Amino acid sequence: MKLQNYTLRYLAITLLAVIPIWAGLFYVLILDEVYDNIDDDLKNSKIIIIRQAFADEKLLNTPEFGINKFTIKPLPKGNYSLKDKFKNSKEFMEYDDDDEPIRTLTTVFNDKKGNSFELNIKASVVEEDELLEDLFLALIGLYIMLVVSILVVNHFLLKRIWKSFYGILGNLKNFRLGTGIRFEEVKTPIDEFKILSNEVEEMLHRNEVIYSSQKQFIENASHELQTPLAISINKLELFAENNILPEEQMMEIGKITDTLNRLVRMNKSLLMLSKIENQQFGDEEVVNFNELIIQLTEDFSDLAEFKQVKISIVENAILKFKMNRGLAGALINNLLKNALVHNHPEGFVAFSIDENSFSITNSGVNSPLNSEAIFNRFYRHTTTNESTGLGLAIVKSIINSYSISISYSFKSNHTFKITFPKK
Secondary structure (H helix, E strand, C coil), X not given: CCHHHHHHHHHHHHHHHHHHHHHHHHHHHHHHHHHHHHHHHHHHHHHHHHHHHHHCHHHHCECCCCCCCEEEEECCCCCCCCCCEEXXXXXXXXXXXXXXXXXXXXXXXXCCCCCEEEEEEEEECCCHHHHHHHHHHHHHHHHHHHXXXXXXXXXXXXXXXXXXXXXXXXXXXXXXXXXXXXXXXXXXXXXXXXXXXXXXXXXXXXXXXXXXXXXXXXXXXXXXXXXXXXXXXXXHHHHHHHCCCCHHHHHHHHHXXXXXXXXXXXXXXXXXXXXXXXXXCCCCEEEEHHHHHHHHHHHCHHHHHHHCEEEEEEECCCCEEEECHHHHHHHHHHHHHHHHHCCCCCEEEXXXXXXXXXEEEECCCCCCXXXXXXXXXXXXXXXXXXXXXXXXXXXXXXXXXXXCEEEEEECCCEEEEEECCCC
């Protein structure tokens, strides 16, 4: 989820909680203000009616409301409280043909002769249920309007604000160590993004220096190892060709030569691992794995014939994936070589190719491998000198460089399944 949508989600939830609370307080305040205004009007009417009653005693005989909004009734002699009393009730309204709410002021006053009279004045008030309904609808509209407004503001304002960030992110995605291309500085008016851009640029520069130094060291070390190993192997082969040594010494020379050849293979494998992990295989293309598997099985046909192992391929679909072709070849090469080396005479290696995956199954030792350790460097299930213990480590390193997954299973035979992301 994008940051702007993440914050918007919590903002919308907060508004959903805050608006009802605010609406409740607003409703209470508005209702209180309405009643206060009505009460003020009733009090003012009381003063006017009492003054008029003093001027015209006929008003003192007004027992029914009629067209008036008040009644004046005489009270028996006695002591009465002159305090105003307010009461809410309902009265039938012919216009609405329904009972509507009214507010009544009840008070007592004395005329010139000291007689007590009860004065009742009524006034229509707002219908609370209708007010509540209207307020509820208004709040729903307000909430929708606020959320839509925030969405629009987020879309245009935040998109503009975060443009610099996405520029930095895009440059990071396109940056590759070892290409000599510097990280492009992103111009932005926002201080935080300026600091981020500068820090990223400095960090990548440091990594570039370290990467170049490491790359040079690995290449030099590999080259310096290859040369003496090649010279040693050539000299031992010359000794063997001269036939001047006893047979026992010739056998020892053969063992030494095999060991040196294994060191050569190990050195090449370690160098390749280092290149993969340092992402030195940059060029990518759409690789047809059907064609690649067929080609490599033909290349290994002599070894398969020597090991007396039968290779078969089942093509259920065409499998294509964009990656470095050399790494794709190394992936198949190491899996196939591993399946051949750790096999037995009259065994088999079977490829099954699907649209988004392929699997390689082979006969071999009748026990499962350690699934947690088989991809570790120098892990070997057998002690054969044909294996450097780096083949599956190279496979795992290639897998980690792309959005690919690999799994191992054992059901009387060993199966490695490589799954590619769906198109």
